[in-house]
Amino acid sequence: YAWLEPIKESSTGKILEYTGDAREFTPHAVNTMRSRLEQEVIIDFYKKEIFTFADACITTVKITNPDGSIEHKKGKTSTENIVCTNV
Template sequence: MSTQDVALVKIRGATFIPSAWISRPSDGDGTLEYKGDAREFTPHAVNTGRCRVEQEAVVDFTDDSLVSYADTGTSVERITDPDGTVNLRRGKASCDDIACTDPLWHDEYVEFDMHASASNPLSSHADPVDYHLEATVWRDGAVDIRGRHDGFPCFEFYVQTDFGDFRPLYRHDFRETGDEPLALAGPMDYEFERRL
């Protein structure tokens, strides 16, 4: 390892709903809402329960290893009946389809995929939130990503080298693009490329 090489590079990704609650049409007379994450863009929301999906990939060049972490936030459904009665249900989406795969090590860099697919466990017909990144991490700390994702909700990706500050790699804000939850259906809507 040369003096310009780094030991650790972490890529952190998350999806979130900025508002505290979002409404949805109800099959009955009540008001149906799902809890959001009540936050804005930040690399520090991991392990707070304020992400729909969260994922980390940690590249350790000291032993050429790739360690990954994945989690989902708790989904909360609130139905308020016309008489004011409130009914709550909670559930947690599976992490089975949130993974880092296919690491390929080279002398100066490693390539791997980061992908996620998770849906609201409280709705049997919910479309999943999806993203897929192809990442290249260089021994000098440079990161190249090429990815695609749904139009909803918000998406954020950051990079950190050797326990330094997190730097933004990419952000998508559905409030700026006009996307709605219907953007979860069908193929992924957006593509992007970034290098840091």
């Protein structure tokens, strides 16, 4: 992991630094929370059904406040708008 370039919020003066994942994709990372973003489509030819799945990893943001204090927050991005089309 590496910290991405800092972003300064002009309204609050806070500096935000997000962790980035520098690893290449590997199929072994699926369903382990190690992939940045994953999307999976399963087709059941017998039942004639299609199942889709989307997931995202947990990321950390380092927040440096104007007074110099530092906070770390972890969160998981939403997969709400990730959809499969033309399947």
